[in-house]
Amino acid sequence: MTFRLASVLTPRDFSEAEMSALVLDGQAYRVGDCISPIDVVPSPRNRAAAIRAVIPARLIVEQRSAAWVWGALYQSPARYEVCSDSGSRTRPQEIRRLILREVVIGARDVYTFDGLKVTTPLRTAIDIARVSANFGTTELDVIARLMKIGKFGAAAGQAEMDDRRNLPNKRVATLRLKRSEERCVSLSVDNSFS
Secondary structure, eight states, rough: OOOOOSSBBOOTSSSSHHHHHHHHHTTEEEEEEEEETTOOOOOOHHHHHHHTTTOOOTEEHHHHHHHHTTTTTOOOOOEEEEOOOOTTTOOOOTTTEEEEEEEEEOGGGGGEEEEEEEOOHHHHHHHHHHSSSOOOOOHHHHHHHHHHHHOOOOOHHHHHHHHHHTTTTHHHHHHHHHHHHHTTTTTOGGGGOO
16 A cells, blocks of 8 residues: 655644755655645645645635735745635634734635635735735736736726725726736746646
């Protein structure tokens, strides 16, 4: 009988020293705070499993953390950006590595990977465009990659924002989405990240 490791190994499975040794030996690679065996292909499901291992249940992964899950951001954020539905009244016990927002979010804004809720590429792009205080080339490229992954353009983002009442920063988000769409044409998405 052949023994097969899980596709994502967490700090509950191995100590940090053991995980580092597996990475140094070329047996595994980093996936956020976790590792994956070298024969596991990077994918959104794999990255979602890594986040699911370290955040409290019932939270929704959003913004740059969701962009990382989808493959539009290539490195895991240092702090996970998560949200909870304003109606759920979730209060995580451990929040030192989390940036938590309470938002109004609908079922169409969320995709579920094996129990972990992640904002869709469209919702993720809109949120990054609306709330990023520092918006530069990195953010433009992340949104452009989300557009390629989700197969949508600036018009879809505009329509989605127009459906919501009292949504702050719509005008600036619209401009940012249009600028990202222009970059989308020349950007390629690495298939191992999508």
